[in-house]
Amino acid sequence: MSAPRIVTTAAELRAATEGARSGGRTVGFVPTMGFLHEGHRALMAAARADCDLVVVSIFVNPLQFGAGEDLAGYPRDLERDLAACAAEGVDLVLHPSVEEMYPRPMVTTVTVAGITERLCGASRPGHFAGVATVVAKLFNIVGPCRAYFGKKDYQQVAVVRAMVEDLAIPVEVVARPTVREDDGLARSSRNTYLDEAARRDAVALSRAIRATTEAVRGGRRDRAELERDLEVALDAAPGVVREYAEVLRGRDLVPTGTIEVGEEYVVAVAARVGAARLIDNATFTVAPGGAVHVDLGVLGDGRAFDGA
Amino acid sequence: MSAPRIVTTAAELRAATEGARSGGRTVGFVPTMGFLHEGHRALMAAARADCDLVVVSIFVNPLQFGAGEDLAGYPRDLERDLAACAAEGVDLVLHPSVEEMYPRPMVTTVTVAGITERLCGASRPGHFAGVATVVAKLFNIVGPCRAYFGKKDYQQVAVVRAMVEDLAIPVEVVARPTVREDDGLARSSRNTYLDEAARRDAVALSRAIRATTEAVRGGRRDRAELERDLEVALDAAPGVVREYAEVLRGRDLVPTGTIEVGEEYVVAVAARVGAARLIDNATFTVAPGGAVHVDLGVLGDGRAFDGA
Numbered sequence: 001m002s003a004p005r006i007v008t009t010a011a012e013l014r015a016a017t018e019g020a021r022s023g024g025r026t027v028g029f030v031p032t033m034g035f036l037h038e039g040h041r042a043l044m045a046a047a048r049a050d051c052d053l054v055v056v057s058i059f060v061n062p063l064q065f066g067a068g069e070d071l072a073g074y075p076r077d078l079e080r081d082l083a084a085c086a087a088e089g090v091d092l093v094l095h096p097s098v099e100e101m102y103p104r105p106m107v108t109t110v111t112v113a114g115i116t117e118r119l120c121g122a123s124r125p126g127h128f129a130g131v132a133t134v135v136a137k138l139f140n141i142v143g144p145c146r147a148y149f150g151k152k153d154y155q156q157v158a159v160v161r162a163m164v165e166d167l168a169i170p171v172e173v174v175a176r177p178t179v180r181e182d183d184g185l186a187r188s189s190r191n192t193y194l195d196e197a198a199r200r201d202a203v204a205l206s207r208a209i210r211a212t213t214e215a216v217r218g219g220r221r222d223r224a225e226l227e228r229d230l231e232v233a234l235d236a237a238p239g240v241v242r243e244y245a246e247v248l249r250g251r252d253l254v255p256t257g258t259i260e261v262g263e264e265y266v267v268a269v270a271a272r273v274g275a276a277r278l279i280d281n282a283t284f285t286v287a288p289g290g291a292v293h294v295d296l297g298v299l300g301d302g303r304a305f306d307g308a
Numbered sequence: 309m310s311a312p313r314i315v316t317t318a319a320e321l322r323a324a325t326e327g328a329r330s331g332g333r334t335v336g337f338v339p340t341m342g343f344l345h346e347g348h349r350a351l352m353a354a355a356r357a358d359c360d361l362v363v364v365s366i367f368v369n370p371l372q373f374g375a376g377e378d379l380a381g382y383p384r385d386l387e388r389d390l391a392a393c394a395a396e397g398v399d400l401v402l403h404p405s406v407e408e409m410y411p412r413p414m415v416t417t418v419t420v421a422g423i424t425e426r427l428c429g430a431s432r433p434g435h436f437a438g439v440a441t442v443v444a445k446l447f448n449i450v451g452p453c454r455a456y457f458g459k460k461d462y463q464q465v466a467v468v469r470a471m472v473e474d475l476a477i478p479v480e481v482v483a484r485p486t487v488r489e490d491d492g493l494a495r496s497s498r499n500t501y502l503d504e505a506a507r508r509d510a511v512a513l514s515r516a517i518r519a520t521t522e523a524v525r526g527g528r529r530d531r532a533e534l535e536r537d538l539e540v541a542l543d544a545a546p547g548v549v550r551e552y553a554e555v556l557r558g559r560d561l562v563p564t565g566t567i568e569v570g571e572e573y574v575v576a577v578a579a580r581v582g583a584a585r586l587i588d589n590a591t592f593t594v595a596p597g598g599a600v601h602v603d604l605g606v607l608g609d610g611r612a613f614d615g616a
Binding site: 010014021022024106107108109110112114132136137141143163166167168169 | 444448451477
C-alpha cells in the first residue's frame with residue numbers, strides 16, 4: 001500500500017481533486033480530527049470501495065470547541081494517522097494548520113436550527129455551528145462527490161445532512177455504523193482519556209442504550225418511560241455522570257408522545273466517565289407490522305454488534 | 309441573438325453547468341431578483357465578455373425581505389427580463405419557484421458578522437443572512453467560476469466577498485460599477501416605485517454623495533464632518549426621508565477618526581423617497597501622494613459619471 005500524498009494547503013488539495021473530477025473520477029471524502037481509530041478506518045474503507053480518489057482531512061477544528069473544552073489537549077498522532085491512511089489506501093491527506101484554515105478571524109458562520117437544540121447542541125453551545133462551518137469549508141476545498149460520517153455522531157450527521165439539503169451542496173452524505181470494542185464501547189478518539197477503571201465504567205453507556213432497544217423489542221412504546229429508564233440505568237452505573245439521556249425521533253430530534261410506527265428513533269446519551277466526555281447512541285424503527293429494527297453498530301470486523 | 313434556455317430546477321441547471329465545466333468551459337453567473345435594468349445588463353455583458361457559459365438567475369428571494377418590506381409587491385416582468393438576457397447573449401436563465409428553492413422551511417442560515425452591523429444591516433435585520441444564504445445556495449447549484457455583482461449594493465458585495473473567503477467557495481467575485489441615469493439616479497428595480505415628483509426628488513441621493521466626494525477632493529479629511537454634511541444635505545432635500553448617511557472605511561465598514569490614506573471609503577446613503585426605499589453609494593481613496601480617486605459609477609453607455 002503506497003503512502004498517501006500529504007498536502008497542507010487548500011490550493012494544493014483543490015488542484016488535485018479538480019484534476020480528478022475533470023478526468024471523470026469520483027472523489028470520496030472523510031473529514032476527521034485525527035487520532036484515527038477503527039471507526040475512521042471503516043469510513044475510509046467505505047470511501048475506498050466507492051470512489052476513485054479518497055481524501056482524508058486531519059484537522060482539529062477550534063471552532064467546534066467551547067471554552068473549557070479539550071481543544072489544547074485533544075489527542076494527536078499524525079504518524080500513526082498516516083499509517084492508518086496508507087493501510088486503507090487513502091490517496092490524499094489534507095493536514096492544514098489553523099492559520100491555513102482560518103487566516104483571519106472568521107466572520108462567516110453556518111448555523112443549523114431546530115435539530116441542534118437538544119443533545120450535544122444543548123450542552124455544547126456553538127459546537128454545531130463550528131461543525132457546520134468547517135464542514136462547509138472543507139466541502140468547498142475538497143469538492144467531494146461523497147462524504148463519509150460515522151453514526152456515532154448522530155446529531156452531527158443530521159446537521160450535515162440538513163445543511164447539504166438546505167444549501168444544495170452537491171455532495172452525497174454517507175453515514176456508516178458506529179464501530180465498537182468487543183464489550184460495546186463506541187470507538188472514539190477521546191477513549192484515550194480513559195484510565196483502566198474509567199474504561200471499565202464506560203461500558204455502561206452502550207449497555208444502557210442496549211437495554212432501551214431491548215425494551216422496545218419487548219414491546220414498550222412509551223417514549224418518556226423508555227427515556228426515564230435509560231436515565232435511571234445510566235445514573236446507577238458507577239463512575240458515570242450523565243449529561244443527557246434521550247429517546248428522540250430521528251428526523252427532527254424531538255421527543256414524541258409514544259413511539260411512532262415507521263419513524264427512526266435515536267437513543268442518545270452523553271456522560272462524563274473519568275477524564276472523558278463520551279457520547280453514544282443507537283437507532284430503532286418499529287415497522288408497521290410491529291417488527292423492530294435496531295442498529296447498535298458493528299464490531300471491528302464489521303459484524304453487527306448485538307450486545308450479547 | 310438566440311433566446312437563452314430557461315430552466316426552473318436546480319437539477320437541470322446543475323446538469324448544464326457540470327457539462328460545461330467538465331468540458332473545460334468557464335461559467336459566469338449573475339444572480340438577480342429580476343426586473344432587469346441597465347445595471348444588470350452591464351453585469352451580463354461583463355460575464356459574456358469573460359466566460360464561455362453565462363447563467364443568470366431570476367429569483368425574488370423571500371429570505372432577504374423583512375416583515376413589512378416589499379416582497380409581495382416587488383416588481384416582476386419575466387418576458388422583458390428574458391428579452392434583456394437574450395440581448396446580452398445569456399445562455400441559461402434559472403427561474404426557480406420558491407418551492408423549488410425552499411421545498412421545506414430552511415433550518416440552515418449563513419451569517420456574516422461585523423460588516424453587517426451598519427448601513428442596511430442595521431435597518432434591515434436578517435436581510436444579509438437571507439442574502440448570504442441564498443447566494444451560497446445559488447453558488448452550489450450553478451458552480452460558477454466567476455460571479456458578478458453591482459457596486460450599488462456595496463455592503464452586499466462585502467458580505468459575499470467575506471463569505472466566499474471564509475468558506476473557501478471556489479468562485480471569483482467580480483464587482484462592477486453602479487450604473488446611473490443621466491441625472492445621477494442609480495439604476496434600481498425599485499425605481500419603478502417612484503412617481504414623477506419622487507423621481508425628481510430622488511436625484512438628491514447621488515447629489516449629496518457627490519457633494520461629499522467633492523469635499524474630499526477639496527481637501528477635507530474629517531470623517532465625522534463629511535458624514536454630518538452628508539446628513540444635512542439629505543435632510544434638506546425635499547421629499548427625502550433619510551434612513552442612514554455614513555462615511556465608512558470600506559474593508560470593515562466602520563467609522564474611523566479621520567480619513568486614512570490608502571484606504572477605500574464608502575459614502576453610503578439610504579432614504580425613503582415617495583413609495584421607494586432607495587440606496588446609493590460612491591467610493592473614494594486618498595492616495596499616499598494626496599491624489600483622490602473617486603468612483604461614482606457609470607452612465608448607461610459605460611462612461612464614468614462625474615456629476616457635472
